[in-house]
Amino acid sequence: MPAGARRSDLPALPLAVSIGEPAGIGAEIVAQAWLRRSALALPAFYLVGDAGFVARRLARAGLDVPLAEVEPGAAAATFARALPIVGTGHPLPDSPGRPDPVAARGVIAAIERGVADIAAGKAAGLVTAPIHKAALYGAGFAFPGHTEFLGHLAGRYWPGRPAQPVMMLAGPELRGVPVTIHIPLAEVPRRLTTQAIIETGRIVARDLTRRFGIARPRLAVAGLNPHAGEDGAMGGEDIAIVAPAIAALRAEGIDATGPHPADTLFHPRARTGYDAVLGMYHDQVLIPVKTIAFDETVNVTLGLPFVRTSPDHGTAFDIAGRGIARPDSMIAAITMAAEMAATGQPAEPALS
Ligand SMILES: NC(=O)C1=CN([C@@H]2O[C@H](COP(=O)(O)OP(=O)(O)OC[C@H]3O[C@@H](n4cnc5c(N)ncnc54)[C@H](O)[C@@H]3O)[C@@H](O)[C@H]2O)C=CC1
């Protein structure tokens, strides 16, 4: 829990939870979280989507959850008796495991509505259920994932306050940040820049302090190549790109170290030496994070003027519609969003 936040400080406003890919498990894990609201003292939240779809899916999955279609202003008062649903006006198909391109508009609208509600002072933060990226790309979605889309929406609703979204996977034992995210592995060396590492490191250091209460965050920066390049013998990027970024961060007073060989950065003793790892590409970070704590880890977007969290997992098409998906990571995401919102941090200032 971030310093400065206490359970009793849970935000007065509800959290908005976007429905995600309807062919996936999103509706089921939100409903499962709602069923545990009292036992876990969860903060109030509402699901943004299509109430008709949610009702059909929960019936199919054998989840007995009362639903109430409301406006955000009534969600907190409704939460004790029913799962509040805020409609987008876009019907969603109930076809578990089989994504239908017709759903894309409603999936995107739910994310947009959640951010609009935060900007309008109706929601404390956004929790996103997983999307199926390929389905959205097929419908013309121009962003690799939520992370970049939310940066775009921040520009729409907080103009003049440039957002620089940074993905962080935060688990009980490990926080990891991929500097490059959803790009082909073959493109990583070309698109990895010293400036990107510096900007990512600044945002992580700042938000670990502002949102997570860590006074002087320690950042361990992984090298790109085996053995962090072995003095250049196994790749020149660690000397040419990564090391200068670490030097620049240190010159700014940020406690960054490295480039560290990635293979020895994630064992339990190594993890005591830092507050977050900056990795150079997606799997360098997400494999250790999900291996250590798949059910408890939360995907947090740093660098935004609002709070956004998500479960670490995806749409789980193989188990959708059966009511067996574990809600743990969704519950962790809801809890973390509430705790981050409760720190009462104002909208983020622009970074230099
Ligand atoms: N934040 C987001 O929107 C995310 C979206 N995705 C998307 O999800 C889709 C599927 O991705 P995959 O790589 O297959 O990963 P996945 O996380 O959906 O599934 C991997 C395995 O974990 C299991 N699993 C996942 N969540 C579970 C839960 N809550 N309870 C029990 N078992 C669970 C699945 O059944 C499957 O066997 C892709 O389109 C991907 O882009 C993936 C990660 C995050």
Ligand SMILES: NCC(=O)COP(=O)(O)O
């Ligand atoms: N692998 C993480 C992931 O896919 C989540 O991406 P995003 O939708 O949160 O940008």
